[in-house]
Structures are given as C-alpha cells and as structure tokens.
Amino acid sequence: MRSLQDSLxxxxxxxxxxxxxPEDSAARETAELFESILVEEYGVKEPEVTTDEEMYYISVMTKGETKKYRFPRELIEVMRDQISSEPEKYVNFPEE
Structure with missing residues (x-):
C-alpha cells in the first residue's frame, strides 16, 4: 500500500x-496516471506546488483536511536532470 506522500x-x-x-508522451501519460491515483485513492484535486531554492512544497486538501508536504529539489529533479544529461538514452517515440 502506497502512502499519499509517496504518490505525491x-x-x-x-x-x-x-x-x-512536452513532446514526451510517455512522461505525460505517466504524470496523468499518478494524478489519477491522487484523485481516486486520496481525493486530491489540484495540489498546490510552490518551490524555493532548496525544496518543493505541496499543499493538498484531502478528506476535508489540508496536508502539507515538502521534498528536496535534488530528489524531485534527479530524473529530469538525468534525462537532460543523456538524451540519447531517452528517445521519444511517435504516438500511434
């Protein structure tokens, strides 16, 4: 069982x-999948995301209660940075 924090x-x-x-259909579809998990399993709609130099902050309303989470930028951005540094390993394939 995954937690709300893990899903966020x-x-x-x-x-x-x-x-x-934006041209990466696999990334877009995966983001949509995780967004549907937030909605369907936790009732979260439109998480509020803010950031500063060190952290991402997410505020969500779930079950009538506001919850706040924070994640270090380096953990959140590692996948994006890896893809950017080795784009040949992450080729976009045309949608069928």
Whole structure:
C-alpha cells in the first residue's frame, strides 16, 4: 500500500519531467496516471506546488483536511536532470 506522500513524490517527479519535455508522451501519460491515483485513492484535486531554492512544497486538501508536504529539489529533479544529461538514452517515440 502506497502512502499519499509517496504518490505525491511520484506525481511531482514525473510532472517536472513532463513539463521539461512536452513532446514526451510517455512522461505525460505517466504524470496523468499518478494524478489519477491522487484523485481516486486520496481525493486530491489540484495540489498546490510552490518551490524555493532548496525544496518543493505541496499543499493538498484531502478528506476535508489540508496536508502539507515538502521534498528536496535534488530528489524531485534527479530524473529530469538525468534525462537532460543523456538524451540519447531517452528517445521519444511517435504516438500511434
């Protein structure tokens, strides 16, 4: 069983990749999958994301209660940075 925190981490990580690579259909579809998990399993809609030099902050409303989470930027951005540093390993394939 995954936690809300784990689901937010996964969603934010791939959301950052998807925003950096708008042509990447796999990243977009994965972000949509994690977003649906947030909605369906936790009732979270439109998480509020803010950032500073060190952290990402997410505020969510779930079950009538506001919850706040924070994640270090380096953990969230590692996948995006890896893809950017070795783009030949992460080729986009055309949608069928």
């Amino acid at each position: 981490y996964n969603w934010l990580t791939i959301k950052i990749v998807s925003e950096a690579r």
